[in-house]
Amino acid sequence: MMxxxxxxxxxxxxxxxxxxxxxxxxxxxxSSATTAAAVTTAxxxxxxxxxxxxxxxTTAxxxAxxxxxxxxxxxxxxxxxxxxxxxxxxxxxxxxxxxxxxAADASKAVSQKYGCTVNFTExxxxxxxxxxxxxxxxxxxDIIVSHGAxxxxxxxxxxxxxxxxxxxxxxxQSGQEPNLSGVDFATEQLGFLNxxxxxxxxxxxxxxAVGSNKIDSIIxxxxxxxxxxxxxxxxxxxxxxxTGSYDDAxxxxxxxxxxxxxxxxxxxxxxxxxxxxxxxxxxxxxxxxVGAVSDQTTLGKSCFISVIQDAQFGIQEAIEEALNGKLxxxxxxxxxxxxxxxLSQYSGDYKDIxxxxxxxxxxxxxxxxxxxxxxxxxxx
Numbered sequence: 001m002m003x004x005x006x007x008x009x010x011x012x013x014x015x016x017x018x019x020x021x022x023x024x025x026x027x028x029x030x031s032s033a034t035t036a037a038a039v040t041t042a043x044x045x046x047x048x049x050x051x052x053x054x055x056x057x058t059t060a061x062x063x064a065x066x067x068x069x070x071x072x073x074x075x076x077x078x079x080x081x082x083x084x085x086x087x088x089x090x091x092x093x094x095x096x097x098x099x100x101x102x103a104a105d106a107s108k109a110v111s112q113k114y115g116c117t118v119n120f121t122e123x124x125x126x127x128x129x130x131x132x133x134x135x136x137x138x139x140x141x142d143i144i145v146s147h148g149a150x151x152x153x154x155x156x157x158x159x160x161x162x163x164x165x166x167x168x169x170x171x172x173q174s175g176q177e178p179n180l181s182g183v184d185f186a187t188e189q190l191g192f193l194n195x196x197x198x199x200x201x202x203x204x205x206x207x208x209a210v211g212s213n214k215i216d217s218i219i220x221x222x223x224x225x226x227x228x229x230x231x232x233x234x235x236x237x238x239x240x241x242x243t244g245s246y247d248d249a250x251x252x253x254x255x256x257x258x259x260x261x262x263x264x265x266x267x268x269x270x271x272x273x274x275x276x277x278x279x280x281x282x283x284x285x286x287x288x289x290v291g292a293v294s295d296q297t298t299l300g301k302s303c304f305i306s307v308i309q310d311a312q313f314g315i316q317e318a319i320e321e322a323l324n325g326k327l328x329x330x331x332x333x334x335x336x337x338x339x340x341x342x343l344s345q346y347s348g349d350y351k352d353i354x355x356x357x358x359x360x361x362x363x364x365x366x367x368x369x370x371x372x373x374x375x376x377x378x379x380x
Contacts, residue, residue, distance in 0.1 A: 020133065030234070031144070072179045073325035075164045076142050081114040081323060087136030088120035089129070089146040090247045096273040098294050099246070101169065104145040106315035114323060129154040135163040140312075143322050149173070149217040155180055166322050170315060171217035175330040185314045186335025187217045190292060191224020192375050193277070193307040193343070194268040197290045198225070198367055199232035200358045201304070201350070202266040208259030209240040210252050210278045212271035221270045221292070224376065231365075231379040239264060249277030256281035268292055279303050288350050297347035304350035308342060314340040336369040 076084065088107045092100035104120055111118040123131050129146075133154055136144045142165060146155050149171045159167045159180040169175070172182030198207045209225050211218040222240050230235040239259055243251035252274045256267055263273055267282055268290040269275035275296070282302035283288040291297060314334045321327035334340045336363030345351070346359070354362070369375045 003268050014278040017153045036331065042223050045084060055267045063180060071324035072164060072166055076166060076323065077325040079142070084114070084116040084323065085139075086110065086116060086118045086319065087141040089118060089124050089132055089136075089144070089151060090122040091148050091150060092123060092272055093220055094120060095245060098275070099272040100147065102294075102310075102312035103145065103315050106312045106321065107145065109312075109316050110319045110323070113320075116169055116323070125282050126150070129227050130158060133158045134161075137165050141165065143168065143319065145170070145319065147171075147315070148284060149215045150213065152182060152216070158246070166327070167324060168318055168327070170172075170311065170318075173216045173220065173331065175332065177329040181318065181327050181329055181332050183314065183318045183332045183334065184217070184220075185309050185311050185340050186369075187309070188220045188224040188227075188376055189335045189341055189369055190307055190309050191225075191226075191270075192228035192231075192379075193341070193362070193366060193369070194221075194292050195228020195230075195238065196224040196362055197228075197305055197307070198238075198266045198268050198288075199229040199236045200362065201288045201290070201353050204265045205233060205236045206263040206265065207236060208256060208262075208264035208267040209238055210255045210259075210267065210269035210271055210275065211240055211242045212274055213244060213248050218270055224269060227376050227379040228365075243271055243274050245274045246272040246301075246364065248274050249280065252277030253281040256285070256287070260285060260287065266290070269296075277289045291344070295344045297344055301348040303351055303352065305344055305346050306340065310340050310342065314338070328371045336366065341369065342366075349365075 004284045005290040027272055083109050087105060088103060090103060094100055094104035100122065107118045109360045124132055129151055133144060133146065137158065144165060145168045147170050152169045155167050155169045156176045159176060163179060165179065167180040168183060171185060171187060173184055175182030187206060207229055211222060229238050239262055241255040241259060242254055245251050252269060252271055256278050266288045267278055269278040270292045276299050278295055279289050279300040279302060283300040287302060289303040291303045293309045295306045295308055296305050297303045318327060365375055
């Protein structure tokens with residue numbers, strides 16, 4: 001009897017201990033879950049706080065940039081226009097009859113209209129970009145215009161050090177807040193129209209493009225030529241040669257010769273004064289030519305139409321907007337819609353190389369650009 005009683009008691013104790021063990025285990029699990037939940041909540045709260053802090057920093061930075069931009073504009077607009085000074089930097093000659101002269105003439109027009117002082121430095125070598133730009137800024141110039149995308153990197157560097165000066169870089173695909181406007185005169189749109197005209201005129205379906213230097217604006221033009229040609233005829237090819245010069249016409253003539261040996265029979269060029277050599281070569285070799293930037297139908301009988309990029313008008317508009325505190329920092333685009341891009345009259349030996357339907361189609365594409373449509377999408 002005693003053995004049975006002891007055994008029963010022992011079993012009871014073991015059962016109670018087992019139940020206690022289960023109970024303790026359950027209590028421990030609940031505590032861990034509660035702790036994990038607390039950690040998750042804290043982490044979420046930290047994430048929300050970090051996100052809020054970043055948003056606040058972004059807002060504060062944007063407000064600071066806006067304030068800086070407004071401050072620069074105020075420093076200019078509060079002055080009498082006659083007291084303002086404008087500095088202009090040119091990669092070529094101010095009398096090149098093309099790209100550089102457009103900027104020089106635009107600046108002179110602003111000076112005559114408002115009475116402000118304008119000075120320019122022409123044929124600036126790349127080694128002197130920064131020193132010339134800083135020289136204008138240190139000299140108290142209010143607006144510094146660097147004419148060409150080749151100046152953009154320098155402008156971005158120098159603009160940071162002169163918050164009270166407004167910088168304009170033409171043919172640039174980007175700018176920089178708070179005081180640098182990168183003004184692009186729709187170079188891709190220009191190239192697209194060049195490409196359309198060339199593709200309509202070529203018989204070999206091989207187009208030669210002559211560019212000055214491999215910089216952003218000329219690359220954008222080249223891309224446009226290719227897009228425009230493909231829009232007309234997907235089987236057309238465009239081969240580009242860069243002369244490395246803005247004013248050596250002989251190099252453009254040599255480029256046309258080299259491209260003709262590859263089967264090109266229709267040409268277009270965007271190379272400032274250097275481009276005149278391409279038209280001359282086409283005249284001599286019996287090839288067709290489509291002008292770009294200036295009206296190059298005046299340079300030779302082979303050029304039957306030009307797509308004009310009136311940079312003079314665009315630059316004058318940009319400077320005047322800067323004078324009046326209306327020019328935005330960052331990227332600014334001006335094209336057919338703004339009156340910068342247009343078509344010349346047909347001229348020369350090949351003025352009727354395009355059929356009436358082709359001329360109507362070219363005009364239709366231009367009209368789309370003038371209405372504000374992105375014509376580059378037509379090729380996609």
